[in-house]
Amino acid sequence: MAKEIYSQMMKELSEGKYVFTGELEPEKAGNVDAPIKAAKEMLGLVCACNVTDNPQSFAYVSSLAAAYKIQLETGMECVYQLRCSDRNRMALLSDVLGAGTLGLKSILALAGDHVALGDTPDAKPVFDLDSTTLIHMIRKIVDEGKDLGGNDIEDPPKLNVGGAAAPGAAHLGAEVGKVKRKIKVGVDYIQTQVVYYQDVLDKFFKELGPTDVPILVGIYPAKSFGSADFFDKYVAGVDVPPDYLAAMKETKAIKDKEKKREEVDRINLEFFTDFLEHLKGTPAAGCHMMAVGYPRIVGPLKKVMD
Amino acid sequence: MEEILGYLEGKKNIVVVGCGGCATFYHTGDKKAVAEMADKLTKEGKDVTKISMPLGMQACETEKISIFLQKKKDKVENCDAILVMSCGDGVQVITEYTDEEMGIAKNVYPANDALGLVGGGPNQLKETCQSCGMCELGKTAGICPLTACGKGLMNGPCGGVREGDKCEIDEEKDCAWVKIYKRMERLGELDDFVEMNDPHEWGKMKRPRLFELKEPMSMMDMMGSMMNLNTISGYMSMMFAKPPEQKEEKKE
Incomplete structure (x- = not known):
């Protein structure tokens, strides 16, 4: 468990509470009105919300600016996602110091998708650091008040740092090796990529073995067939189950908006209730609900875990 | 080709250089590739001078390319552009050599997109x-x-x-x-x-x-090494030959 606790999420995890986190996605816009609205809907249901950083390498509002504004205006604790795809170690350091300055308490350190997968494929990919060395850098900043070059940092920021894991990765041995590496360099918590299959999750926990780092398992209740289909086709390392996808596809034919919403909710509740029931028996410390643009599902899903 | 013709628009006399290094090995600047490029340009109404460098004579080495450029100095001096079938190194060595050593400023264009x-x-x-x-x-x-x-x-x-x-x-x-x-x-x-x-x-x-390089290899040394292999074909056969099978030594 983390040596120092700075964020509310880390506090609840250290108290042994089962933690729920949500996810907010800034848009390609000059404002963060939509994620602010979603954050307000999830207040009281989740203890924190991740704010995504150019997910799938689509360039959106800066996650630093968005996380700051959402946290300020709604009171929702924001987990600032920071990826290495677009910044070298200097820019990453500046942003980590910026996060502390703006009162953010938690960073999720990510390598990030390759820019070739997104809407700006001709951009120069950076990857000066990777997720492990970014976690290491944040540890040094927070714990030692030093940057990677050993330069002193005055009044270092107080941040908890998280890392990702991909239980569904094609090569589990290599993936778990990487997760162990993140644990060795001092990650405070882990949030996983989306998992759909119970056996995939079980194999991951078995291969990883015991750890005192809390792990929040990611799920993705999709708000529409389009979202689920996009996830299946374009999100690296994730396969959406064909049955779930087929059921979601059938909702496309429903013309009445209200009935369509009800059916989408029913499919998600049915599928994820089963998964969440299973989750209770795993070493997971919580659940990361990536219900982007779909906050209404968080409450009903959370009830399953009561 | 469209990109190349764009570079050469309004230019009549073109020197096409084919590098004898990697570009010859990968057939993107060998004698045949230079001839094909020359044909295409001729069909577009250009007057083409070909410089094909044999295998082992790289455009990226000043000492080697200088021999070929000096040999066709008149053509180089009077051309409207030089098109180089090599990586960016060859293009830039030719640019530097023609500029600084031959004292002539010419447009030098790449024909290849080198991949590394x-x-x-x-x-x-x-x-x-x-x-x-x-x-x-x-x-x-x-x-x-x-x-x-x-x-x-x-x-x-x-x-x-x-x-x-x-x-x-x-x-x-x-x-x-x-x-x-x-x-x-x-x-x-x-x-x-x-x-x-x-x-x-x-x-x-x-x-x-x-x-x-404290001790650069001179052209004479290099030619000497090549001579030891007798011929280019000897050199090539050595490159592609299977290593001789090792016979097990009998222990007495």
Whole structure:
């Protein structure tokens, strides 16, 4: 468990509470009105919300600016996602110091998708650091008040740092090796990529073995067939189950908006209730609900875990 | 070709240079490629002068290219542009040589889009080293993640490994970090896999990089080495020959 606790999420995890986190996605816009609205809907249901950083390498509002504004205006604790795809170690350091300055308490350190997968494929990919060395850098900043070059940092920021894991990765041995590496360099918590299959999750926990780092398992209740289909086709390392996808596809034919919403909710509740029931028996410390643009599902899903 | 014709628009007399190094090896600047390029340009109404350099005579070495440019000095002096079938090194060495040594300013255009240093063969060649100046191979089971990993991660794999251990950005390519894992497993060194590799020191790659050879190889030395192999065909057969089978020594 983390040596120092700075964020509310880390506090609840250290108290042994089962933690729920949500996810907010800034848009390609000059404002963060939509994620602010979603954050307000999830207040009281989740203890924190991740704010995504150019997910799938689509360039959106800066996650630093968005996380700051959402946290300020709604009171929702924001987990600032920071990826290495677009910044070298200097820019990453500046942003980590910026996060502390703006009162953010938690960073999720990510390598990030390759820019070739997104809407700006001709951009120069950076990857000066990777997720492990970014976690290491944040540890040094927070714990030692030093940057990677050993330069002193005055009044270092107080941040908890998280890392990702991909239980569904094609090569589990290599993936778990990487997760162990993140644990060795001092990650405070882990949030996983989306998992759909119970056996995939079980194999991951078995291969990883015991750890005192809390792990929040990611799920993705999709708000529409389009979202689920996009996830299946374009999100690296994730396969959406064909049955779930087929059921979601059938909702496309429903013309009445209200009935369509009800059916989408029913499919998600049915599928994820089963998964969440299973989750209770795993070493997971919580659940990361990536219900982007779909906050209404968080409450009903959370009830399953009561 | 469209791009090349764009460069050459309004220019009549063209010198086409084919490099005798990599571009000859990969047939993107050999004698045949130069002839084909010349034909295409002639059909577009250009007057073409061909300079084909034989294998072993690289356009990127001033001493070698100078022989060929000086031999056709008149054509070079009177041309409207030089089109170079080589990597960017050849293009720029020719630019520098014509500018500074021959004292003539000409447009020098690339005909090729060079893809980088490659190895392997005989058919499939791949980039495995980017000459970064700070070799990491000793830490990564002899596979360079900076080059072989699509993201150049020093600590992988990323979360996007595809079915069949393929790369997130190209399902035709293997994930370098799964390969590193498998090699470490075979070497019995998996404990090292969970150790963090420090961030790569890019400070060794301040561009442009300059090198000074204390004892440069002279043309005479090089010709001597070639003579020892008798002929180019002898040289080639040595390159592609299978190593002689080793006979087991009988122990007495």
